[in-house]
Amino acid sequence: MSGIRGFDRQAIDYVVQTTEPVLDYESSLGPVKIAPYAPGDEVSLLECFREVFKVERSIESWNWEYRDNPHGIHAWLGKLADGTVVSQFCALPVNVKVGDEDLVFGQVVDSMVLPKCREGLKKRGLFALTLLAHAFSLGHHDREIVQFGLPNPIAYRIGVQTCYYVPMTKVYTHSKRVEPDTSLSPLPERLIAVRNEFRPTFFERFGDEHDALWEKVKKRHGVIAHRDQTYMNWRYGTNPNWDYRQIEMRTPAGELCGVAVTRDRWLGDPDLIIADWMVDSDVAGADAALILACEHVTKQTGHEKTRILLNHMVPESRIFEDKGYDLENTKEHFRMVTHSYDPKFVTEDQLNRYWYYTLGDFDVV
Secondary structure, three states, X not given: XXXXXXXXXXXXXXXXXXXXXXXXXXXXXXXXXXXEOOOOOXXXXXXXXXXXXXXXXXXXXXXXXXXXXXXXXXXXXXXXXXXXXXXXXEEEEEEEEEOOEEEEEEEXXXXXXXXXXXXXXXXXXXXXXXXXXXXXXXXXXXXXXXXXXXXXXXXXXXXXXXOOOEEEEEOEEEEEEOOOOOOOOOOOOOEEEOOEEEEEEEOOOOOHHHHHHHHHXXXXXXXXXXXXXXXXXXXXXXXXXXXXXXXXXXXXXXXXXXXXXXXXXEOOXXXXXXXXXXXXXXXXXXXHHHHHHHHHHHHHOOOOEEEEEEOOOOHHHHHHHHOOOEEEEOOOOOEEEEEEOOOXXXXXXXXXXXXXXXXXXXXXX
């Protein structure tokens, strides 16, 4: 039972002795059944989300993030007899290359309990049992080997107590101040880096060439989420919550050697955010040229800083530091957390050291 490593023994026994896939729980509002998400639950789920987080979420946004996720829906819900959702523990699944194997990680998001059903953080409260049901069902090598997240300080404290989060290194944005110049063209026609010429352009959709670039990039990293065209077009191209600029870098011969996905502003700051980054390191100067292109867009759009979040232990971090980027704490002081369901295969320490991630790997951009 790798999925329940480190969990409270009494709570585990309760889950194991209960007939899957449904758990029963007696709440202050009446009997609750804890079971996997079923089509149609999203209507009540969004009402629960609004009451818990005091934020409206559209059905279009929910459909994109959950229903249309190319890797499916990983969610367990607590529901009253009339179908009212009162709890949720869920993760956004993503394919991740770990060594030579492709596995599924789950990013924990939107986990909640209706205020009227909260009973503190006790071991067998409704939230804990919804979490345990999720972990017992999905937390296995071949289903969801790692759970991860980027919680803010409040969510971090709660998660360490209840979700068995393992703290990772703090996350930093690599940032560089520029002088805005809105008189510039949207992109320069050509860029020179390491005595080589490159041509940046905007593009709309990822295609076969981008898959070929992804195949080159993934070989450099021990742990990296898939960045194939199916995932990238879903993540950025169909996202109803934000518009992105997608920049590709090519040699004069037309060879694709780099891709950056950017968006305006993050956490209210007037910055250009590089949400995703893939560069063929075998093409000398491609990384420097793509950085120059992003800085050009920063200036042309009137922003004051270019920012990218990277694991500061990966080689790409050195590249940005060498180009004048400083490591800064995020305004929200996010803290990376993980939980490996199979530490015999991959440990949290290995993830801390070798995982290549950008802001686009999280639901915060």
